[in-house]
Amino acid sequence: MSDKPHILIVGAGAIGSFYGAILKQAGCPVDTVLRSEYQVVRDNGIRITSRLGDLSYQPDHVYRDGDTPEVWPDYLILCVKVLPGANRAEVIKPWMGPDTRLVLIENGLDIERELAEAFPANPIISCLAFIAASRMEPGVVEHKAYGKLIMGSYPKGIDEHCRTLSELFIEGGIKVDLTEAVVGERWRKCLWNTPFNPLSVIANGADTKTILETEGGEALIREMIGEVMAVAAAEGYPMDESLIDQNIEGTRKMPAYKNSMALDYINGRPIERDAVLGNVVTIAQRHGIPVPHLNTVLVTLKMRARLEGCE
Ligand SMILES: NC(=O)C1=CN([C@@H]2O[C@H](COP(=O)(O)OP(=O)(O)OC[C@H]3O[C@@H](n4cnc5c(N)ncnc54)[C@H](OP(=O)(O)O)[C@@H]3O)[C@@H](O)[C@H]2O)C=CC1
Numbered sequence: 001m002s003d004k005p006h007i008l009i010v011g012a013g014a015i016g017s018f019y020g021a022i023l024k025q026a027g028c029p030v031d032t033v034l035r036s037e038y039q040v041v042r043d044n045g046i047r048i049t050s051r052l053g054d055l056s057y058q059p060d061h062v063y064r065d066g067d068t069p070e071v072w073p074d075y076l077i078l079c080v081k082v083l084p085g086a087n088r089a090e091v092i093k094p095w096m097g098p099d100t101r102l103v104l105i106e107n108g109l110d111i112e113r114e115l116a117e118a119f120p121a122n123p124i125i126s127c128l129a130f131i132a133a134s135r136m137e138p139g140v141v142e143h144k145a146y147g148k149l150i151m152g153s154y155p156k157g158i159d160e161h162c163r164t165l166s167e168l169f170i171e172g173g174i175k176v177d178l179t180e181a182v183v184g185e186r187w188r189k190c191l192w193n194t195p196f197n198p199l200s201v202i203a204n205g206a207d208t209k210t211i212l213e214t215e216g217g218e219a220l221i222r223e224m225i226g227e228v229m230a231v232a233a234a235e236g237y238p239m240d241e242s243l244i245d246q247n248i249e250g251t252r253k254m255p256a257y258k259n260s261m262a263l264d265y266i267n268g269r270p271i272e273r274d275a276v277l278g279n280v281v282t283i284a285q286r287h288g289i290p291v292p293h294l295n296t297v298l299v300t301l302k303m304r305a306r307l308e309g310c311e
């Protein structure tokens with residue numbers, strides 16, 4: 001029996017499977033809660049190809065969404081997509097023990113609040129994943145590049161639980177940066193995700209190269225990053241203008257890349273529209289900050305969802 005903390009991954013898709021493998025490498029017992037891939041993972045485990053080597057593993061316990069846990073986890077790591085209308089608090093409620101720390105590895109802004117309200121006694125650790133990983137078929141994940149996590153206690157600080165978890169991730173083989181101001185880090189990451197992810201969807205699944213090299217594409221992205229920055233500053237997270245150049249130059253150096261939202265769109269899956277874009281526009285409206293480009297993209301995506309009968 002391991003003396004390492006007991007981990008439960010809820011939503012073992014690309015991200016949950018990968019970071020579960022890292023904690024398994026660190027010697028933690030790792031359980032998973034699955035939905036559509038339950039039987040495949042129960043029978044064959046999780047297969048992960050990675051530049052770090054073969055990270056495949058058999059979770060210690062494979063639960064189905066709707067089961068009840070045999071033991072309360074020390075850390076519940078939530079990696080489901082943050083979708084409009086999805087109630088993540090209801091999804092994790094059966095799995096949250098009195099001492100369980102809730103860990104989010106998910107994209108988006110202001111995605112912790114509803115969970116902090118639902119579980120006021122459980123510490124929350126919020127993480128940002130800098131990684132390229134995809135589900136290739138049920139139970140099979142391809143880790144293509146990167147893997148670093150930025151993590152901190154929510155809403156701020158770095159508590160002992162956060163430190164312990166970061167050490168386990170490092171022991172398992174990835175880089176971790178701890179931050180005292182994880183909400184500010186979410187805004188920094190959204191400088192990239194909020195423009196690129198939704199724009200790639202309205203451009204029919206465009207990759208980064210197509211977006212930046214189309215006439216007017218880079219200028220549009222610059223305007224959108226500027227709008228996100230203005231909202232972040234109004235929220236108390238001012239950032240240096242040079243981050244606009246840094247985001248553009250960094251993206252130009254990458255090979256043509258389809259972000260996670262572009263892949264969801266191409267594969268006919270729902271997209272994290274509100275977590276990545278809608279929440280930024282809502283916060284902008286609260287501060288009276290004009291965000292015309294972000295709003296145009298948001299409303300266009302809402303029209304599309306309506307035509308598709310999703311809303
Ligand atoms: N992939 C990437 O490279 C990156 C992703 N991210 C972020 O990480 C988060 C996770 O993304 P990713 O792993 O790619 O997404 P995936 O779609 O690969 O995985 C999400 C998983 O959650 C499962 N799930 C949803 N609802 C439930 C439920 N009620 N019970 C159990 N399982 C459930 C899904 O199961 P089912 O198959 O049944 O739907 C799926 O296995 C997102 O916020 C994303 O934006 C951030 C950086 C990079």
Ligand SMILES: CC(C)(CO)C(=O)C(=O)O
Pocket residue numbers: 107129130131132192193197258259260261
């Ligand atoms: C930043 C990036 C592109 C990968 O870490 C991402 O967050 C995504 O694919 O949504």
